[in-house]
Amino acid sequence: MLFLHGTGASTHSWAPLMPLLQHDIAVTLVDLPGHGLTKISTGQRSSLTYMAQDLLTLCQTLQFxxxxxxxxxxxxxxxxxxxxxxxxxxxxxxxxxxxxxxxxAGVMFPMMAKMMALNPLTPRYLAGLAKSKSRVRQILSGTGSDLAEDQINLYQKLFSDKTHVKGTILMMSQWNLDRLLAQLNTVDTPCLLIASTRDRTVTCADVKATAERMRNTAYHELNGLGHLAHEEDPQKVAELLSAFFKQKRAALSQTSA
Structure with missing residues:
Protein backbone atom coordinates (compact mmCIF):
# COMPACT_ATOMS: atom_id res chain seq x y z
CA MET A 1 0.00 0.00 0.00
CA LEU A 2 1.29 3.43 -1.00
CA PHE A 3 0.42 6.64 0.87
CA LEU A 4 0.75 10.03 -0.87
CA HIS A 5 0.48 13.26 1.12
CA GLY A 6 -0.84 16.55 -0.22
CA THR A 7 0.74 19.80 -1.38
CA GLY A 8 3.04 21.36 1.20
CA ALA A 9 3.02 18.38 3.57
CA SER A 10 5.31 15.36 4.00
CA THR A 11 5.16 11.79 5.24
CA HIS A 12 5.01 13.09 8.82
CA SER A 13 1.30 13.79 8.28
CA TRP A 14 0.56 10.04 8.16
CA ALA A 15 2.36 9.26 11.44
CA PRO A 16 -0.74 9.27 13.71
CA LEU A 17 -2.49 6.85 11.35
CA MET A 18 0.22 4.22 10.93
CA PRO A 19 -0.02 2.38 14.30
CA LEU A 20 -3.77 2.01 13.85
CA LEU A 21 -3.74 0.10 10.56
CA GLN A 22 -4.05 -3.67 10.54
CA HIS A 23 -0.73 -5.41 11.11
CA ASP A 24 -1.05 -7.45 7.90
CA ILE A 25 -0.94 -4.29 5.79
CA ALA A 26 2.48 -3.44 4.32
CA VAL A 27 2.81 0.32 3.94
CA THR A 28 5.16 2.53 1.92
CA LEU A 29 5.30 6.27 2.57
CA VAL A 30 7.07 8.73 0.28
CA ASP A 31 7.66 12.46 0.28
CA LEU A 32 6.43 13.88 -3.00
CA PRO A 33 9.06 15.32 -5.36
CA GLY A 34 10.33 18.61 -3.94
CA HIS A 35 8.69 17.97 -0.58
CA GLY A 36 10.19 16.98 2.76
CA LEU A 37 13.38 15.02 2.17
CA THR A 38 12.76 14.32 -1.54
CA LYS A 39 14.82 16.50 -3.84
CA ILE A 40 14.04 17.32 -7.45
CA SER A 41 16.63 17.19 -10.22
CA THR A 42 14.83 19.82 -12.28
CA GLY A 43 12.19 22.41 -11.56
CA GLN A 44 10.22 21.37 -14.62
CA ARG A 45 8.90 18.03 -13.31
CA SER A 46 6.44 19.22 -10.68
CA SER A 47 3.25 18.83 -12.72
CA LEU A 48 0.65 16.12 -12.13
CA THR A 49 1.85 14.10 -15.12
CA TYR A 50 5.57 14.27 -14.33
CA MET A 51 5.12 13.66 -10.61
CA ALA A 52 3.02 10.58 -11.34
CA GLN A 53 5.66 9.36 -13.80
CA ASP A 54 8.45 9.84 -11.26
CA LEU A 55 6.48 8.03 -8.55
CA LEU A 56 5.87 5.13 -10.94
CA THR A 57 9.60 5.05 -11.72
CA LEU A 58 10.33 4.94 -7.99
CA CYS A 59 7.97 1.98 -7.56
CA GLN A 60 9.67 0.16 -10.43
CA THR A 61 13.12 0.88 -9.02
CA LEU A 62 12.08 -0.46 -5.62
CA GLN A 63 10.34 -3.41 -7.32
CA PHE A 64 7.24 -2.41 -5.43
CA ALA A 105 -9.53 32.44 -9.01
CA GLY A 106 -9.02 29.58 -11.44
CA VAL A 107 -6.97 31.91 -13.62
CA MET A 108 -5.35 34.13 -11.01
CA PHE A 109 -4.15 31.49 -8.53
CA PRO A 110 -1.98 29.49 -11.00
CA MET A 111 -0.68 32.75 -12.45
CA MET A 112 0.34 34.03 -9.02
CA ALA A 113 2.01 30.70 -8.23
CA LYS A 114 4.01 30.90 -11.48
CA MET A 115 5.15 34.43 -10.63
CA MET A 116 6.21 33.30 -7.16
CA ALA A 117 8.13 30.37 -8.65
CA LEU A 118 10.10 32.74 -10.89
CA ASN A 119 11.32 34.81 -7.94
CA PRO A 120 14.33 33.10 -6.31
CA LEU A 121 13.75 35.05 -3.09
CA THR A 122 10.19 33.77 -2.56
CA PRO A 123 11.07 30.45 -0.82
CA ARG A 124 13.42 32.19 1.62
CA TYR A 125 10.82 34.85 2.41
CA LEU A 126 7.98 32.38 2.98
CA ALA A 127 10.18 30.06 5.03
CA GLY A 128 11.10 33.05 7.18
CA LEU A 129 7.43 33.69 7.92
CA ALA A 130 7.18 30.20 9.41
CA LYS A 131 9.45 31.27 12.28
CA SER A 132 6.26 32.58 13.85
CA LYS A 133 4.43 29.64 15.41
CA SER A 134 1.24 31.67 15.64
CA ARG A 135 1.37 32.22 11.88
CA VAL A 136 1.80 28.48 11.25
CA ARG A 137 -1.07 27.75 13.62
CA GLN A 138 -3.21 30.24 11.71
CA ILE A 139 -2.40 28.56 8.38
CA LEU A 140 -3.31 25.13 9.72
CA SER A 141 -6.49 26.43 11.36
CA GLY A 142 -7.45 27.76 7.94
CA THR A 143 -7.87 24.17 6.77
CA GLY A 144 -10.64 23.62 9.31
CA SER A 145 -8.52 21.24 11.40
CA ASP A 146 -7.51 21.50 15.04
CA LEU A 147 -4.06 19.97 15.57
CA ALA A 148 -2.10 19.23 18.72
CA GLU A 149 0.98 21.30 19.58
CA ASP A 150 3.43 18.56 18.57
CA GLN A 151 1.78 18.34 15.15
CA ILE A 152 1.96 22.11 14.72
CA ASN A 153 5.67 21.97 15.65
CA LEU A 154 6.30 19.47 12.84
CA TYR A 155 4.59 21.69 10.29
CA GLN A 156 6.55 24.70 11.54
CA LYS A 157 9.80 22.83 10.97
CA LEU A 158 8.63 21.79 7.51
CA PHE A 159 7.42 25.25 6.49
CA SER A 160 10.74 26.75 7.67
CA ASP A 161 12.68 24.69 5.12
CA LYS A 162 13.15 26.91 2.06
CA THR A 163 13.89 23.90 -0.17
CA HIS A 164 10.56 22.35 0.80
CA VAL A 165 8.79 25.67 0.26
CA LYS A 166 10.37 25.97 -3.18
CA GLY A 167 9.17 22.47 -4.10
CA THR A 168 5.68 23.35 -2.93
CA ILE A 169 5.59 26.54 -5.01
CA LEU A 170 6.85 24.69 -8.09
CA MET A 171 4.10 22.10 -7.68
CA MET A 172 1.44 24.79 -7.33
CA SER A 173 2.72 26.67 -10.37
CA GLN A 174 2.71 23.61 -12.65
CA TRP A 175 -0.41 21.84 -11.38
CA ASN A 176 -3.16 21.28 -13.96
CA LEU A 177 -6.10 18.91 -13.47
CA ASP A 178 -7.89 19.50 -16.78
CA ARG A 179 -6.94 16.23 -18.47
CA LEU A 180 -7.50 14.11 -15.36
CA LEU A 181 -10.90 15.67 -14.67
CA ALA A 182 -11.97 15.05 -18.27
CA GLN A 183 -11.06 11.37 -17.89
CA LEU A 184 -12.51 10.68 -14.42
CA ASN A 185 -15.47 8.76 -15.84
CA THR A 186 -13.04 6.30 -17.47
CA VAL A 187 -11.29 5.31 -14.22
CA ASP A 188 -12.01 1.61 -13.65
CA THR A 189 -10.20 1.20 -10.32
CA PRO A 190 -12.57 0.91 -7.32
CA CYS A 191 -12.40 4.17 -5.37
CA LEU A 192 -13.47 5.62 -2.05
CA LEU A 193 -13.66 9.40 -1.75
CA ILE A 194 -13.80 10.77 1.79
CA ALA A 195 -14.81 14.34 2.61
CA SER A 196 -14.84 16.23 5.91
CA THR A 197 -17.63 18.59 6.91
CA ARG A 198 -15.29 21.22 8.40
CA ASP A 199 -12.82 21.20 5.50
CA ARG A 200 -12.34 24.79 4.35
CA THR A 201 -10.27 23.89 1.30
CA VAL A 202 -12.21 21.01 -0.30
CA THR A 203 -15.99 21.04 0.13
CA CYS A 204 -18.13 17.96 0.71
CA ALA A 205 -20.35 19.04 -2.18
CA ASP A 206 -17.41 19.05 -4.60
CA VAL A 207 -16.15 15.65 -3.44
CA LYS A 208 -19.62 14.12 -3.64
CA ALA A 209 -20.16 15.52 -7.13
CA THR A 210 -16.83 14.07 -8.22
CA ALA A 211 -17.71 10.65 -6.79
CA GLU A 212 -21.01 10.68 -8.68
CA ARG A 213 -19.15 11.28 -11.94
CA MET A 214 -16.91 8.27 -11.45
CA ARG A 215 -17.49 4.56 -11.92
CA ASN A 216 -17.39 2.15 -9.01
CA THR A 217 -16.77 4.96 -6.52
CA ALA A 218 -18.15 5.24 -2.99
CA TYR A 219 -18.49 8.47 -1.02
CA HIS A 220 -18.16 8.90 2.74
CA GLU A 221 -18.50 11.98 4.92
CA LEU A 222 -16.61 12.63 8.16
CA ASN A 223 -18.50 14.88 10.55
CA GLY A 224 -16.70 17.52 12.59
CA LEU A 225 -13.29 17.14 10.97
CA GLY A 226 -11.25 19.40 8.71
CA HIS A 227 -8.87 18.99 5.78
CA LEU A 228 -6.28 17.19 7.94
CA ALA A 229 -8.79 14.63 9.21
CA HIS A 230 -6.23 11.81 9.31
CA GLU A 231 -4.22 13.83 11.82
CA GLU A 232 -7.21 14.99 13.87
CA ASP A 233 -8.95 11.61 14.21
CA PRO A 234 -6.65 8.88 12.87
CA GLN A 235 -8.75 6.15 14.49
CA LYS A 236 -11.83 7.02 12.47
CA VAL A 237 -9.84 7.23 9.24
CA ALA A 238 -8.04 3.94 9.98
CA GLU A 239 -11.38 2.19 10.43
CA LEU A 240 -12.61 3.48 7.08
CA LEU A 241 -9.43 2.43 5.30
CA SER A 242 -9.35 -1.04 6.86
CA ALA A 243 -13.00 -1.65 5.94
CA PHE A 244 -12.36 -0.56 2.34
CA PHE A 245 -9.25 -2.73 1.98
CA LYS A 246 -11.03 -5.74 3.47
CA GLN A 247 -14.05 -5.28 1.21
CA LYS A 248 -12.03 -4.99 -1.99
CA ARG A 249 -9.77 -7.93 -1.11
CA ALA A 250 -12.82 -10.08 -0.38
CA ALA A 251 -14.46 -9.07 -3.66
CA LEU A 252 -11.33 -10.01 -5.61
CA SER A 253 -11.09 -13.35 -3.79
CA GLN A 254 -14.68 -14.17 -4.74
CA THR A 255 -14.03 -13.19 -8.35
CA SER A 256 -10.94 -15.40 -8.63
CA ALA A 257 -12.56 -18.36 -6.83
Missing part, protein backbone atom coordinates in the same frame (compact mmCIF):
# COMPACT_ATOMS: atom_id res chain seq x y z
CA UNK A 65 3.76 -2.68 -6.94
CA UNK A 66 1.08 -1.33 -4.60
CA UNK A 67 -2.35 -2.93 -4.38
CA UNK A 68 -3.86 0.26 -2.99
CA UNK A 69 -2.94 3.94 -3.06
CA UNK A 70 -4.21 6.36 -0.43
CA UNK A 71 -3.88 10.00 -1.42
CA UNK A 72 -4.64 13.07 0.66
CA UNK A 73 -5.71 16.26 -1.11
CA UNK A 74 -3.50 16.63 -4.24
CA UNK A 75 -2.12 13.17 -3.44
CA UNK A 76 -5.51 11.80 -4.49
CA UNK A 77 -5.08 13.29 -7.96
CA UNK A 78 -1.67 11.61 -8.19
CA UNK A 79 -3.19 8.31 -7.08
CA UNK A 80 -5.83 8.48 -9.81
CA UNK A 81 -3.24 9.45 -12.41
CA UNK A 82 -1.06 6.49 -11.38
CA UNK A 83 -4.06 4.15 -11.50
CA UNK A 84 -3.95 4.44 -15.29
CA UNK A 85 -0.64 2.53 -15.25
CA UNK A 86 -1.07 0.14 -12.31
CA UNK A 87 -3.42 -2.83 -11.73
CA UNK A 88 -4.64 -1.43 -8.42
CA UNK A 89 -7.26 -3.02 -6.21
CA UNK A 90 -8.40 0.36 -5.00
CA UNK A 91 -7.75 4.07 -4.53
CA UNK A 92 -8.75 6.14 -1.51
CA UNK A 93 -8.97 9.91 -1.83
CA UNK A 94 -8.98 11.63 1.55
CA UNK A 95 -10.38 15.15 1.18
CA UNK A 96 -9.31 14.88 -2.47
CA UNK A 97 -8.43 18.10 -4.29
CA UNK A 98 -10.08 17.24 -7.59
CA UNK A 99 -11.73 20.52 -8.51
CA UNK A 100 -10.46 23.65 -10.18
CA UNK A 101 -10.69 27.02 -8.46
CA UNK A 102 -13.98 28.69 -9.43
CA UNK A 103 -14.22 31.73 -11.66
CA UNK A 104 -11.41 34.27 -11.76
Missing amino acids: QPDFIVGHSAGAALALEMSKSLPLKGVVGLNPALSKFPGL
